Amino acid sequence: MNEVEIKLRKNILAKNEEIAAHLRELFAQHRLMVINMLSSPGSGKTTLLEKTARAVGHTLAIAVIAGDLQTERDAIRIRNAGAAATQINTGRGCHLSARMVADALPNVDLDAADVLFIENVGNLVCPASYDLGEDLAVVLASVTEGDDKPAKYPTAIHKADLIVLNKIDLAPYTNFSAERFRLDVRKIKPTLDVLEISCTQGAGLQSWFEWLKTKVEQKQALH
Ligand SMILES: Nc1nc2c(ncn2[C@@H]2O[C@H](COP(=O)(O)OP(=O)(O)OP(=O)(O)O)[C@@H](O)[C@H]2O)c(=O)[nH]1
Numbered sequence: 001m002n003e004v005e006i007k008l009r010k011n012i013l014a015k016n017e018e019i020a021a022h023l024r025e026l027f028a029q030h031r032l033m034v035i036n037m038l039s040s041p042g043s044g045k046t047t048l049l050e051k052t053a054r055a056v057g058h059t060l061a062i063a064v065i066a067g068d069l070q071t072e073r074d075a076i077r078i079r080n081a082g083a084a085a086t087q088i089n090t091g092r093g094c095h096l097s098a099r100m101v102a103d104a105l106p107n108v109d110l111d112a113a114d115v116l117f118i119e120n121v122g123n124l125v126c127p128a129s130y131d132l133g134e135d136l137a138v139v140l141a142s143v144t145e146g147d148d149k150p151a152k153y154p155t156a157i158h159k160a161d162l163i164v165l166n167k168i169d170l171a172p173y174t175n176f177s178a179e180r181f182r183l184d185v186r187k188i189k190p191t192l193d194v195l196e197i198s199c200t201q202g203a204g205l206q207s208w209f210e211w212l213k214t215k216v217e218q219k220q221a222l223h
Pocket residue numbers: 039040041042043044045046047048068074121122166167168169170197198199200201
């Protein structure tokens with residue numbers, strides 16, 4: 001990057017921080033827990049949200065903003081699972097920005113929801129640099145991506161408040177080492193928990209629901 005590009009990027013990020021701060025204030029006023037979901041394409045973000053909506057949607061009002069370059073497919077899947085969902089199409093954009101989230105908010109009932117998930121565009125690079133006013137960031141990894149991803153994408157690991165490791169049902173068919181994965185995570189952020197799950201077979205999902213419930217209760221108790 002040359003000097004002009006660096007300055008431009010700094011300005012864009014500063015503007016994003018400003019809007020994110022407004023969003024954070026707005027979410028706090030509504031006592032809404034907001035979770036930014038980051039992952040590579042296809043790690044299972046939408047599947048996890050579908051499972052969550054079906055399993056705990058009757059006790060926890062879930063709203064989702066789903067970001068993809070094209071199509072409304074993820075929002076449709078989530079609505080079919082019983083949660084409110086709004087789709088953002090970024091066109092060629094590799095991440096959601098605070099401005100995009102702000103523009104989508106008229107479609108989200110902030111009073112009705114207990115938790116708002118923001119399913120970011122699938123990649124571990126750009127979404128790690130853009131604050132969306134969220135309370136927490138969850139990085140969803142999956143065993144089919146390989147165990148070297150934390151070491152290769154440390155910015156996303158730094159941003160994360162929880163790592164969810166999905167598709168553990170497929171571990172026997174790969175050379176994935178949960179030990180290597182956890183070791184690299186620990187090197188980058190020693191306090192970070194790794195929660196192993198299988199969306200298709202259900203392993204670990206109960207722990208995910210409990211983590212989520214605790215976080216929502218903590219947010220609601222703040223005011
Ligand atoms: N075997 C297995 N497959 C899974 C699991 N979770 C999700 N999948 C499959 O993985 C594929 C991708 O899942 P999605 O939920 O669409 O992934 P995503 O992260 O939302 O993808 P993008 O929005 O495109 O980035 C689908 O075919 C899912 O059925 C799992 O735990 N085990």
